[in-house]
Amino acid sequence: MLGILITQFVVLWAAIDPIGSVPVYLSQTQHLTAKQQRKVALKAVAIATGVLLFFLVAGQLLLEAMQIPLPAFQAAGGLVLLLFALTMIFGESKPEQEQKLSEEVSHSDLAELAVYPLAIPSIASPGAMMAIVMLTDNHRYSVVDQVITAGVMVIVLAVTLLLLLSANTIQKWIGNIGAAIISRVMGLILAAVAVNNLLQGIKDFYI
Secondary structure, three states: OHHHHHHHHHHHHHHHOHHHHHHHHHHHHOOOOHHHHHHHHHHHHHHHHHHHHHHHHHHHHHHHHOOOOHHHHHHHHHHHHHHHHHHHHHOOOHHHHHHHHHHOOOOOOHHHHHHHHHHHHHHOOHHHHHHHHHHOOOOOOOHHHHHHHHHHHHHHHHHHHHHHHOHHHHHHHHHHHHHHHHHHHHHHHHHHHHHHHHHHHHHHHHO
């Protein structure tokens, strides 16, 4: 049981990548007061939590309504996660990508700033949405198992919030280069998980 919890934590940590969101948060909130920065962090994590919980509860139901077998989705999800992981490893790091996206947007208020690019796609990334659906397969996991997975996800998001609230201190410690290195290591871990999901989906589909 402990091994499963650790695996889920690592997968969700790699997909959400809390540390990679710190430079994005700093670049978008450096002109705000400390109180406003806290509000943005809280709103961003709350919105991301809502989005991921929606995919946890309704993601598979939507697939079944469209008559898409879960093994096919698992294989496709593994492929998407693999591509996502490869961009983390070989492409621009997550902080660099999302800082470029954020430079193209003019934020009119704190709520808009919290939604994009912080909540989506920085925290609740496409990879995170895909990961949470695969970790809560209704055919493989009981309701209790899925509640436990939801708890693990909330823990990762709570850590994300703590990191954002401590962003200024963390930035002094690791800098953008440190965040980029950690992001690439997380990409490597996510790639291994993605290949496993891809192969498992293909196996389940044919069996």
